[in-house]
Amino acid sequence: MLRYTLRRLVMTVFVILVVSLVSFMLIRVSGDPAIALAGEGATQQEIEYVRHHYGFDRPLIVQYFDWADHVLHGDLGESPYFNEPVTTMIRERIGVTMTLGISALIFALVVSIPMGVLASIRPNTWIDRVALTISVMGQAMPSFWFGLIMIIIFGVYLRWLPISGSGSPAHYVMPTIALGYYATPAFMRLIRSGMLEVLASDHIRTARAKGLRWGKILFKHALRNAIIPVVALAAVQLGFMLGGSIVIESVFALHGIGYLAWVSIGRSDLPVVQAIILLLSMIYVILTFLGDLLNAFLDPRIRVR
Numbered sequence: 001m002l003r004y005t006l007r008r009l010v011m012t013v014f015v016i017l018v019v020s021l022v023s024f025m026l027i028r029v030s031g032d033p034a035i036a037l038a039g040e041g042a043t044q045q046e047i048e049y050v051r052h053h054y055g056f057d058r059p060l061i062v063q064y065f066d067w068a069d070h071v072l073h074g075d076l077g078e079s080p081y082f083n084e085p086v087t088t089m090i091r092e093r094i095g096v097t098m099t100l101g102i103s104a105l106i107f108a109l110v111v112s113i114p115m116g117v118l119a120s121i122r123p124n125t126w127i128d129r130v131a132l133t134i135s136v137m138g139q140a141m142p143s144f145w146f147g148l149i150m151i152i153i154f155g156v157y158l159r160w161l162p163i164s165g166s167g168s169p170a171h172y173v174m175p176t177i178a179l180g181y182y183a184t185p186a187f188m189r190l191i192r193s194g195m196l197e198v199l200a201s202d203h204i205r206t207a208r209a210k211g212l213r214w215g216k217i218l219f220k221h222a223l224r225n226a227i228i229p230v231v232a233l234a235a236v237q238l239g240f241m242l243g244g245s246i247v248i249e250s251v252f253a254l255h256g257i258g259y260l261a262w263v264s265i266g267r268s269d270l271p272v273v274q275a276i277i278l279l280l281s282m283i284y285v286i287l288t289f290l291g292d293l294l295n296a297f298l299d300p301r302i303r304v305r
Helices: 002-029 033-038 044-053 060-072 086-121 126-140 143-157 169-199 202-209 214-226 228-252 257-266 270-298 300-304
Strands: none
Touching: 002 060, 002 270, 033 044, 086 126, 086 169, 086 214, 086 228, 086 257, 086 270, 126 169, 143 169, 143 228, 169 214, 169 228, 214 228, 228 257, 228 270, 257 270
């Protein structure tokens, strides 16, 4: 296990270095950052001042190492639009995004695992067809469109739930469903296929021949083995949800880092956009690393690969 952990850790550190380089270069390859920061009506003199002030006139490699050094010390720069340190802005808003992402993941798991189990023990029945239909709808329907439909029905007409803000748990209900429903089909199909494979295995037939209760066979022997791949997928999906929260937070006006990214893109606030890209990418990489470790702990066969 130690060798596997070290191997995955080295790979994770390498990926983080690549991610930092890509995050740094994205702002540069999208155009002249000095022009974006100075604004459309800026004169050439003002553009040159901005270029010199932010160090854009230095070689790229020097800019990267200087930026990386500041990041390692917790300095993500200062927002020219909000006139605040980027680190402070992210710290104040990341709680909203993390709450939304974790809530959406829990919702997806709570809905998909029972559906996948029911579909596997009743294959090719109406239960299986309903589960597959819900799965197809979840992937075919854009999350922002689903969110708007819920706002119209539950927020405007029925007035059951608030449609914007993050002041209470009720504000997270519709965003959680909109974000989590998109991930539900992947979990459901994985559980269904895994359960079908495990239920057809020899050790399950042996357990049934010994007269063990069906509930014990289903949950202790079958589901325990079928759920192992879900662990890695859950880590990956949480990373996707945190990145996808940009759209959902914009629809429901949740003031997390996703909404901050949307506002910053519109205002050409490059230091904020760059910091959010780096942060979300690193969270995704770290979650994938933790998912791999948990998978290896649950399934020792993975450690020898």
